[in-house]
Amino acid sequence: MISEKITKLINEQIVHEQYAAQYYLCMSAWFYRENLEGIANYFRVQSKEELLHADKMFDYLNNVGADIEIGAIDKPEQQFKNATDIFEKALAHEKKVTQLIFNIMKNANEEGDFATSSFLQWFVNEQVEEEASASQLVSKIKMVCDNPSALYLFDQELSQRVFSPKTEF
Numbered sequence: 001m002i003s004e005k006i007t008k009l010i011n012e013q014i015v016h017e018q019y020a021a022q023y024y025l026c027m028s029a030w031f032y033r034e035n036l037e038g039i040a041n042y043f044r045v046q047s048k049e050e051l052l053h054a055d056k057m058f059d060y061l062n063n064v065g066a067d068i069e070i071g072a073i074d075k076p077e078q079q080f081k082n083a084t085d086i087f088e089k090a091l092a093h094e095k096k097v098t099q100l101i102f103n104i105m106k107n108a109n110e111e112g113d114f115a116t117s118s119f120l121q122w123f124v125n126e127q128v129e130e131e132a133s134a135s136q137l138v139s140k141i142k143m144v145c146d147n148p149s150a151l152y153l154f155d156q157e158l159s160q161r162v163f164s165p166k167t168e169f
């Protein structure tokens with residue numbers, strides 16, 4: 001039986017994931033405006049992944065018979081200084097999400113809610129990957145941002161990313 005507290009935290013996390021999707025969409029729009037369609041594509045795919053995370057939590061709450069209550073999504077910041085600023089904000093945001101997931105995990109562990117702990121383990125692993133790739137991209141954008149031909153190649157590289165729901169889903 002899932003507690004009210006854990007139910008509330010996961011309901012809130014659904015909105016955090018949807019907020020992340022909106023935030024990445026803002027970032028994507030910025031790159032489209034700069035004619036960096038490959039990087040824009042990367043953030044667009046990232047946005048879709050976040051929506052899947054929200055869906056996964058929605059399904060979980062439904063499966064355990066919890067009350068689902070969907071909250072409002074705040075408007076994300078959309079004033080960015082430059083490309084590096086965006087990648088840094090993406091990394092900072094992933095770190096924030098990791099802490100939110102850890103907090104739910106901590107509460108689930110304290111309550112002995114093994115079902116939720118087991119469910120959240122996927123997200124803990126996912127956040128390790130998310131932070132690793134976000135921080136790698138911060139390093140890369142810093143390498144290429146002042147060199148148009150390098151930036152062009154970086155944009156080409158990120159254009160290869162396609163949206164593919166992971167098999168765990």
Ligand SMILES: [Fe+2]
Pocket residue numbers: 017020049050053097
């Ligand atoms: Fe996520």
Ligand SMILES: [Fe+2]
Pocket residue numbers: 020050094097130
């Ligand atoms: Fe994420």
